[in-house]
Amino acid sequence: MSSDTDVIVVGGGPAGLLLAGDLGAAGIRVTVVEQLHVPSTESRASTVHTRTMDLLAERGVLDKLGHVPNGGRGHFGGVSLDLTAADPSHPFAGQWKCPQTRLEVALADRAIELGARLRRGHVLTGLVDCGGHIEATTRTEDGVSRQFTGAYLIGCDGEQSTVRDLAGFRFAGTDATKEMLRADVAGIDIPNRRFERLEHGLATAARWPDGSTRVMVHSYGATPGDRTTDPTFDEVVAAWEKVTGEHIGHGTALWLNAFDNTTRHVTEYRRGRVLLAGDAAHRQMPVGGQALNIALQDAAALGGKLVGRITGEGGDELLDDYHRERHPVVSRALTNIQAQTLLLLGGPEVDPVRDLFADLMRFPAVRTHLAQMISGSTVSTSSTETKETTGMGRLTGKTALVTGSSRGIGRATALRLAEEGALVAVHYATNEDAARETVTLIEKGGGRAFTVQAELGVPGDVHELFLGLERGLKERIGDTTLDIVVNNAGATTPTGVAPEDVTPEEFDRLFAVNAKAPFFIVQRALDLLRDGGRIINVSSGLTRFANPEQVAYSMTKGALEQITLHFARHLASRGITVNTVAPGITNNGGPIFDIPEAVEQMAQLSAFKRVGEANDVADVVTFLATDDARWITGAFIDASGGTLLG
Template identity: 45%
Template sequence: MDASVIVVGAGPAGMMLAGELRLAGVEVVVLERLEKRTGESRGLGFTARTMEIFDQRGILPRFGDVETSDLGHFGGLPIDFSILEGARQAAKSVPQSATETHLEEWATSLGADIRRGHEVLSITDKGEGVTVKVRGPKGEHTLRAPYLVGCDGGRSLVRKAAGFDFPGTPATMEMFLADIKGVELKTRMIGETLPGGMVMVGPLPGGTTRIIVCERGTPPQRREVPPSWHEVADAWKRLTGEDISAAEPVWVSAFGNATRQVTEYRRGRVILAGDAAHIHLPAGGQGMNTSIQDAVNLAWKLAAVVKGTAPETLLDTYHSERHKVGERLLMNTQAQGLLFLSGPEVQPLRDVLSELIKYDDVAKHLTAMVSGLEITYDVGSGSHPLLGKRMPHLELTTARRTTSSTELLHAARGVLLDLDDNPRLRARAAGWSDRVDIVTASTGPLSHASGLAGTTAVLIRPDGYIAWAAPGSNHDLPMALERWFGRPLAD
């Protein structure tokens, strides 16, 4: 085998996956068709949940001083994310190109083998491993690995070659996105509709302006190259009456509203993550964030299976957990598209939803949905309010130092946090100490708002989600440890 895992695609999902696998000590090769990063930035910033993920791996400082904001929208209707108590703010105006750069530098620093200019021609899953035929700078060759993960985008070759079903709805319209310089335009928020369609204008750092143009009734095209700038400028003029043809385009792109999701995230030894598994209308920057979170959910499970510490059935939870998240993503982006891309016939619906958003429960529900903060995994029954949810940031004091629940996750290992100095608890977990860090710590008063009031211990998965808590879980600690981390060392 040439690696333990081959990853196809060096976008945010592929780079996050590569870094996570390397943290777990797994050899990974990343194959990327392009010789260098495009510099394009369809996504801007990242959600509060992704901020937490970057922080739990200690890579948030790589982004420098990140501008944050509580302001967001649902289908163009403004919502205030601060309504969610204790939630982090979302990062704004971080170009996707910067996110890709920082993640690649992080993955490379951990030893990921990233091979640019390597185009995958075919893949074959022979049951005991996957063979990949590749065209690189020195010609064609083959690579083999026990597992292959397709992170190669909406037109995924891996998805097609492995025969994944990809049902959904095709695009019914085409939209243009461009970053431009040399022109001053008034800011137009997403959702500002015009008689013939929708436009958006937002300022970016460095004197750059981002525009989105959508003409209703324009049929989608399957483009092999980006649209020309004059196509974008002409569409803008038809909708707004403004001539921006003299502007300097930094980059231009087109996208549609196709909505599709694979029926299974894994077929044998081939797995999909990110846009390879789900495509949708860009709405609220959810695509890149969901893709990164796909990778974080998958990586520790795949690493455990590759290293032989957990059975292959652990990979089934990647599909069962993330496919549901993808379904919610497709549902809410379709709903948002109806709100900000439809004509005046939808205005009554916008008006009704605007009234409903004024109710806290509605605003909290929509905000949690688009930020990823609503995600709860099935980790077993129980009464503890945080079972299956992410571990909140918690300041901690151990016998040796002060730390936090976030810092304890930097190594991407499981964590058993003993808040009651319970020797019997620690003894019961000792058989998993090669995979799970057992930490005895104290903390200040735990509020009911945090969901941790009265908690004496929590088992945190490497992705930051709580798999077991005491009191409040209906199964015992060894059962939870074996479910998520395999059999103990003694076995």
């Protein structure tokens, strides 16, 4: 039997169901195939963090769930950590408790309401990427084979992913060295424990609302061995008694499970028309409650890109962006999970490290950094001096738009802002390859960025820019909040054009790109900018001395400086600063800078006898974007290397 669809999602867990709902909401035909006949009654996960709560609220899932109780303080490797430190003002600051079983029901209801087809009792047995479409074969319990045909297939089928194996994804990483047993047990009455490190191991016990108790236990030095099945209740009873001295054998096991510190991550999230999300793409020990959250954030990031690809808003680069966005984020999460595992399950030999961590966590910057890491907030891993001393960048948690950032000063500015921790929207007009290179450079440095395309100076330019900006922000942080706007993009007058040769068309184009677009970019950004935000307009030293060949260009930059002056007064009540940076002759990679004689001649105009480099200007812009520049607004900053000194 054949069932045509746009997208086949394999796996009806939280990630697959959230993705199916997102696709259905956009009118995409989606079919979910799930091997279980009925929803699981096992709540493998129950912790939901800030970023995930945002995603659920946006989709109306929190309304379906009703009351979601606060989960109290969190931890890092068993060391107490208040997760509200990530962003105390956020309505979902901290962690929340929602058993996976309850979440799956709400996500399934949403997906079905939005048109997704959920096919239970189907085991995937084969898939073929036919180039223009995907063919998936399943088998039901009664032995009937069925074929599903779609444009794309998404593997959300967990750690033992069949999709991953059939499609040939490489699952790199390390095998387990430590194991923890867990069980839900009815009929026992034992004290609650929270990551108690005892002489022989670690123990946790928490009472569920139904009266059963979840126990988790690790015996120091215990290894997984060749385990291929869940532990027996006798194993759990013996381990619990060894570690705590308490006997729980008279209870009834409702659910038994073992998890270990296997750490694996696919080297690519996409192979042709097959993509992965959730535990199919990565395997980690579920400490810190991050596994469910990472999976849901995978699905949310993929949904918008898949919709864009299918509806024709973009090409395959959208799907490649999914890998570029999620792979570094998840890699960092796996690293912090490995660190937590060592702190939590290591024997007495890790006690000095735990004591040191507890001491370091007295510092607010450390608590904020770790809380943001767990909660899903932006954390850059660059090694600038500021971050070495404080553990975080000066712009950590901020978002920025840099126009014209595919090369030159714009690229250097995007790199610096990202290095300081900002999530950067890299705008470009036509050179997509150059913009993607900027994003790649940022990601290699541990930062986060995405591209936004819009040609400025044409009808609808600012609207197009902000559609892409808002979509990119929402996919990555869950809202469209903006902190920094850098108006850097500009058009110039060709060299050697006398004033009398400037045409009305060229004059209008210069003003459209250099003055009109920045004005309406600032205007449009005002609803997104947080109080205390930053606007930096990149002008030119040519507004301060005469160069007749550039009179029209200089007029546009003079207009840009008026935007700075008047908006600085207008926005001061919101704590938003607006400033102008005026570069001089700056190496933008143009061919003239490959001519030594020309470079030497241009260098003589600077007090330092050299031409400027893009980083010289980018550092000034970055300073104005930080809180260090909070008392500067309406200023004209000469970043020309002394060219204007005369």
